[in-house]
Amino acid sequence: MQEEVFEQLYTFRRYVPANDLLSLSVLLTSIEDHDHDGEDTSETVLRQQLSWPNHKPEQDCWVIEAPNSSHALIGYCSVFAQTPQRCTLYVAVHPDFRRRGLGRALLTKAKARAREVGAEQVILYANARNISANAFLQKQGFGLAGSSWVLRAPASLALQEPEWLVGYSICSYAEVQQISVLLEVMTRSYADRWGHAENERATDANIVQEWLAHADFDGIFLVFAPDGEIAGFCRARRARLPREHEDSEELLTDEIEQPGVIPHHRHHALYHSLVLTAMHWLRTEGQHDVLLHSWGDNKQTIAIYQEIGFILLQHFFAYRCDLRVC
Numbered sequence: 001m002q003e004e005v006f007e008q009l010y011t012f013r014r015y016v017p018a019n020d021l022l023s024l025s026v027l028l029t030s031i032e033d034h035d036h037d038g039e040d041t042s043e044t045v046l047r048q049q050l051s052w053p054n055h056k057p058e059q060d061c062w063v064i065e066a067p068n069s070s071h072a073l074i075g076y077c078s079v080f081a082q083t084p085q086r087c088t089l090y091v092a093v094h095p096d097f098r099r100r101g102l103g104r105a106l107l108t109k110a111k112a113r114a115r116e117v118g119a120e121q122v123i124l125y126a127n128a129r130n131i132s133a134n135a136f137l138q139k140q141g142f143g144l145a146g147s148s149w150v151l152r153a154p155a156s157l158a159l160q161e162p163e164w165l166v167g168y169s170i171c172s173y174a175e176v177q178q179i180s181v182l183l184e185v186m187t188r189s190y191a192d193r194w195g196h197a198e199n200e201r202a203t204d205a206n207i208v209q210e211w212l213a214h215a216d217f218d219g220i221f222l223v224f225a226p227d228g229e230i231a232g233f234c235r236a237r238r239a240r241l242p243r244e245h246e247d248s249e250e251l252l253t254d255e256i257e258q259p260g261v262i263p264h265h266r267h268h269a270l271y272h273s274l275v276l277t278a279m280h281w282l283r284t285e286g287q288h289d290v291l292l293h294s295w296g297d298n299k300q301t302i303a304i305y306q307e308i309g310f311i312l313l314q315h316f317f318a319y320r321c322d323l324r325v326c
Contacts, residue, residue, distance in 0.1 A: 010102070011070070012109070015061035020073065021046050024063065027073045027094060034095040037127045038150065038314045053207070054081040062109050064093075064102060077106035079113045082123075083197045087114040089124045103136060115323055122323060123195070125316040134317060141326040142319035146194030149294040149302055151310035155287045159280060160308070162273035167226025170277055174217035181222065182208055185230045189260025193296025195318050196258075221277055223261075223270060232261035232270050236278035238285055252288040258295055271304045279308075 015024070021043060028041035050057055057078075064075030074094040079087050089110045093103045114122050125148060126133040164170065173182070186203040190196035197204070215235065223232040239252035256278050261270050279290060292310055294302065296318075306312065 010067070010074075011065040012062055012105070013065070014059070015057055015063050015076070015078075017046075017050055017057050020063055023071055023073045024076060027076060028092060030094055031092050035127065035130060035133075037130070037316075052080065053210075060113060062106060064097075064106070066094075075102050075106055077110040079110050079117070081114075081117050081119065083200050084118060085120045085200055086197075087117065087119040087122050089114065089122050091124065098132075104140065107140060111321075111323060111326075120323055121320055123318055123320045125318055128315040128317055137319045140321070142321045144317055145320040146296045146318045147298075148195055148314075148316045148318060149297065149312065150314040151292045151294070151302070151305050152313050153279070153290040153292070153308065153310045155289050157309040159283065160276060162276040162280070163269060164273050165267060165269050168223060168231065168270070170221055170223050170274070172218045173215075173220035173222060176222060177217065179205065179208060179212070181230055182212075182220075182233070185222065185233045185262065186260060188230075188262045189232060190258075190296070192263065193260070195295040219278070219281060221274060221281075223265075223274055225265060230262070231265035232259065232274055234259035234274050234278055236282050238282060239288060252286065254282045254288050254290045256282075256290060256292045258293055268304060271301055272308065275305060275308060 025041055025043045025046055028039065028046075032039050032041050049055070060079040060081075062075075062077050063073045066072035066074045074097045076090075076092050078090045080090075082088050089107070091103055091106045091110060093106070111122060123145065124137055124142065126137055128134075128147075162170075183203045183205060186208070187198050190198035190203075193199075216238070219236040219238065221234055221236070222230060225231045235257045237255045237257065239254050256275060259271060259274055259278075261274070275292065282288070282290060290310075291313075292305055294305070302312070
């Protein structure tokens, strides 16, 4: 009944990127200005999202039009099928229109879409500092599952030299070039780290092949144990500026993506030395800030990165809900 009332008061409709992308960027920017979650709300990022695998924006997203306007938006939700069994949802409402039930209405539509694509559970993220967002998800029956983190190391950071435990060695993927090694280390490193597709299945070879097609093999680092077993890995990505900014060196930010270590090799020194190795490689082409992205890691692992000199920028809690009961 309440949803029917909302439909009379507000216009809910499918997202049409060709018409709505600029208005969506304006909405998300207004939300970011209020919530300070550190989200990139640019048109560029929104356009990149249109090409995500397993994502059909015209079917997976809804918007709410502002009263008396078909161009301004006050709400948005999206559904991304991370695996056949699990979807990641996103729900956002303009600060001026919160506490009216609009977030719950959007969440209902998002969960309905997730059921349509066959998902059994859904996941949403809330900034750890956002008390109201966390309370909202808990009230809707979502349970805490894990965390995601973003950290930054300043370009001025003095780097230590990596020190490896006796018998452990590191090399780049350029020296190995065996996709089976990557599949094994990703599957085993991420399986117990919430937020990765590997929580439910082995790493998809097709996804890794697509990932490799755009990767610098020299920037993918593999750690091997004394017995030759793969023990961990990470990928470093050098920043690239658009041509119009190619003389603006200060705009560059390098990245390290989701370091992974197989559980029984999770010694302090492995995470520490793996990330330092990646950072030294990045420095060979310039000294820039470095962003490190982490999904599912615990506070102890994040503390290792902070010991290196990384500063925490974002901490999001991951919430999940079984669609059979919520």
